[in-house]
Amino acid sequence: MELEQIITLMDAMAKNGITGFSWEDEKNGIRISIKRKQEAFPKGADRHPPKLEMMEQQERNIRKEASHREEPQETPSGRIRVPANYSGTVHWEEGIQEGITLSKDKIMGHMILPNGVRINLVAGENGVLGHLLVKGGGEVEKGETLYELSR
Numbered sequence: 094m095e096l097e098q099i100i101t102l103m104d105a106m107a108k109n110g111i112t113g114f115s116w117e118d119e120k121n122g123i124r125i126s127i128k129r130k131q132e133a134f135p136k137g138a139d140r141h142p143p144k145l146e147m148m149e150q151q152e153r154n155i156r157k158e159a160s161h162r163e164e165p166q167e168t169p170s171g172r173i174r175v176p177a178n179y180s181g182t183v184h185w186e187e188g189i190q191e192g193i194t195l196s197k198d199k200i201m202g203h204m205i206l207p208n209g210v211r212i213n214l215v216a217g218e219n220g221v222l223g224h225l226l227v228k229g230g231g232e233v234e235k236g237e238t239l240y241e242l243s244r
Contacts, residue, residue, distance in 0.1 A: 124152070152210075172223050172241040177233045181206040183214070185229045193222050195242065202229070220244045 106112075113128035177183075185202040195201070195216040202214045223241040227233055 172243050173218065173220065174238045175217065175240050175242060176236050177204070177227075177239050178235065179204060179206055179212060180233065180235045181212070183227045183229065183231050183233055183239065185214075185225070189222070189225070191222055191225055195220055195222055201240075204233075214239070216242075218242060218244070 110130040111127055112130055113126070115126045117124050181204040183202060183204050186200060189201050195218075197216055197219050199216045200213050201216055204212045204214055206212060220242040221244075223243045225240050226238050227240070233239065
């Protein structure tokens, strides 16, 4: 970047009350943080946090929810039922089909949440995929059984 461009960028940041800017790439995910002076925010009852801060809060909430995942539930038939941790649209990876052997932590596909966030669907245990109960592209509610696994 040319010196003039850097000076222009710094001037623009100062005019908008921005005191800091950072970003990080967490395995192809981008997190942007913009810090502003308190007086740079709108005053009064119509004050809303900037969109980026709301997105960062949603990401923190999703990570907190992911750390409290529901454990697979065993059914009387000896199979393990694996419920959805979120509500959203399920997309299975190519080759995921009934009868294949799964290793723990294998990515089976992903789910698109209503707010557009993409979450990987990961096998929680080793076993044989018994029944896929949700077709690719299907909508699920949190707690609904995605698939059954037998050990």
